[in-house]
Amino acid sequence: MANKSARRSRRKQRISLITNIIFSLITLTALTGCIILLLQNYSMRNESREVLGRLEEYEIREEKYIYTQEDLEAYSDSAALAAIEQGRQDVLTDLKTAISGGNSTVAVLRRFYPEDVVVYADGGYNFFPISDALKKNDYVYDNFVLQENGEIIYTDGDQTVLSLKGIDVSKHQGEINWRRVAGEDIAYAFIRAGFRGSSEGKLVEDEFFQDNIEGALDNGIDVGIYFYTQAMTVEEAEEEAEFVIDLIKDYDVSYPVVLDLEESTSSSARTANMTQEEYTKAAIAFCDKIKEAGYTPMIYGNLKTFMIMLDLKQLEDYEKWFAYYDNPVYFPYAFSIWQYSSKGSIKGIEGDVDLNVCMKDFSKQSQ
Helix, strand or coil, X not given: CHHHHHHHHHHHHHXXXXXXXXXXXXXXXXXXXXXXXXXXXXXXXXHHHHHHHHHHHHHHHHHHHHHCHHHHHHHHHHHHHHHHHHHHHHHHHHHHHHHHCCCCHHHHHHHHCCCEEEEEECCEXXXXXXXXXXXXXXXXXXXXXXXXXXXXEEEXXXXXXXXXXXXXXXXXXCCCCHHHHHCCCCCEEEEEEEEECCCCCCEEECCCHHHHHHHHHHCCCEEEEEEECCCCCHHHHHHHHHHHHHHHCCCCCCCXXXXXXXXXXXXXXXXXXXXXXXXXXXXXXXXXHHHHCCCCEEEEECHHHHHHHCCHHHHCCCXXXXXXXXXXXXXXXXXXXEEEEEEECCCCCCXXXXXXXXXXXXXHHCC
C-alpha cells in the first residue's frame, strides 16, 4: 500500500511539473509575441513620424513655392535672367556669324532691326520705324535676278521678265553712239536737262542735252528727263521746272520728268542748311509744275533723300526713282525705278554709266 501511494504521489508531481512547464512555455511564447508586436509597433511609430516629418517639410516647401509672392518673383527674375543670357548668347553668335561673313556694320544693323529703315548718314546710324501710313512696294525681292553680265531684271518668279532696262546720262558720259546703245536692249534713257549751280544758284543746261535726247529718240529709245536741283525755295523750284519744260517742249518725252535731289557734299553749298520741310515744299512745287505741263513728275534719291531730307508722307502722289547699289534692294516704300549700279558697261558709251531696272512701262501710260 505504501509503495502504491508513493508511486501515485510521484506521478501527480510529474503531471504538475509538466503542466507548469507547458503553461510556462505558453506564457513565454505569448510574452515573446507581445514583445515582437511591441517592437513592430515602435518601428511603425518611428516610420510614421519620419513620413509625417517629410510630409510636413514638403508641405512647407510647397507652400512657399506656390503661395509666396517673393519666391515667385525670385523665380521669375531668375528665369528672365536666364532668358536674357541665352538671348545675349544667341545675338552674339548671330552677330559674330554676320560680321565673319563680311557684312558691313549697317548691313548687320538692318538684319537685327527688320522693323526699322536703318540709314547711315552724317557719321551716325538713324533708325526709322517702318510706317503703315505710307504706301509699300509689293515686289518679291527674290524675283530681282542678278544676271551673269551684272545686270538686274525683275521676273514673275519663272521665266517671264516684267522689267525694262534703262540708263541715265549726262555730259559725264561724253559723246554717245546711240545706235550702238539701242542694240543693247535699252528701252529708255533719262537725259539730264541741266542743273542749278550749288554756289551762285545759276540755271545751266547740260551741254550734251540736245545731242542725247535727239540721239535716243532717233534710235527708238524712250526718254525721260532729270534735273539736278539746288532750289532753296518754292519759287526757285518752280523756276527750275519752267526751265526744264521750256527745254523739252519740242520733244516726245514719254517717261517721267525727274527732280534729282541729292545731298551736296560741300558744306558751303547754298542748300547745306535747308530743313526737311523746306526740301519737301520745294519738291512738291517742282512736281506740281511738271504735272500741270502734262508730264509725269518723279523724284530721284537715295535712302538719305527719302528718309531724312524729305517728308515722304507729303509725297505719296509722286513716282519715286530709288538709288541703291546693293542687292537685294533695301527700301520698303513704293518706287517704280531702281538705279542699282553706277558702274554699268554699255556698248556705245565710253566709261561707266548708271543702270536702272523699271517695273512700269511709262511709255504705254503716256499714250
